[in-house]
Amino acid sequence: xxxxxxxxxxxxxxxxxxxxxxxxxxxxxxxxxxxxxxxxxxxxxxxxxxxxxxxxxxxxxxxxxxxxxxxxxxxxxxxxxxxxxxxxxxxxxxxxxxxxxxxxxxxxxxxxxxxxxxxxxxxxxxxxxxxxxxxxxxxxxxxxxxxxxxxxxxxxxxxxxxxxxx
Ligand SMILES: Nc1ncnc2c1ncn2[C@@H]1O[C@H](COP(=O)(O)OP(=O)(O)OP(=O)(O)O)[C@@H](O)[C@H]1O
Ligand SMILES: [Mg+2]
Numbered sequence: 001x002x003x004x005x006x007x008x009x010x011x012x013x014x015x016x017x018x019x020x021x022x023x024x025x026x027x028x029x030x031x032x033x034x035x036x037x038x039x040x041x042x043x044x045x046x047x048x049x050x051x052x053x054x055x056x057x058x059x060x061x062x063x064x065x066x067x068x069x070x071x072x073x074x075x076x077x078x079x080x081x082x083x084x085x086x087x088x089x090x091x092x093x094x095x096x097x098x099x100x101x102x103x104x105x106x107x108x109x110x111x112x113x114x115x116x117x118x119x120x121x122x123x124x125x126x127x128x129x130x131x132x133x134x135x136x137x138x139x140x141x142x143x144x145x146x147x148x149x150x151x152x153x154x155x156x157x158x159x160x161x162x163x164x165x166x
Pocket of ligand 2: 053
């Protein structure tokens with residue numbers, strides 16, 4: 001099985017997201033490839049201010065069946081969504097002062113859901129627990145997405161997904 005560690009091979013897909021609709025269809029497509037209940041999976045959302053991290057998270061939460069608003073977790077830090085298919089935790093670490101705060105926040109109890117984490121670089125240890133890193137950046141009027149597998153199971157998923165849509 002290809003892996004992002006050890007053998008130097010990183011499964012990665014790069015794609016253009018020219019508008020928000022492209023971001024939403026990419027989120028839908030990724031969700032379709034995840035297990036029916038992706039509890040325990042962790043997706044890190046990286047990229048500078050305004051890169052589109054929350055837009056991607058919102059699309060994924062909606063694709064999972066949530067109909068209401070998806071407020072930014074900037075102040076609450078964790079927004080939980082208990083949906084029929086699974087629980088999702090939308091986490092934003094922008095405002096934490098030290099990586100230790102992750103544990104005070106109750107991070108360790110979030111393993112019963114899919115964790116979407118904005119600003120994961122605030123707590124570097126998260127990289128060891130992650131399945132995917134999605135790095136978003138500006139590209140003209142749209143965005144560029146770089147999806148990298150961190151875990152072995154994520155690498156296997158990406159290996160079977162040669163051409164993600166956008
Ligand atoms: N693929 C895209 N193409 C064009 N604009 C986009 C795209 N994705 C998001 N945007 C726009 O970028 C802006 C910022 O989006 P968003 O709030 O998702 O960024 P963010 O990375 O979460 O920012 P922050 O770092 O403040 O949390 C929004 O106005 C959104 O509509
Ligand atoms: Mg955001």
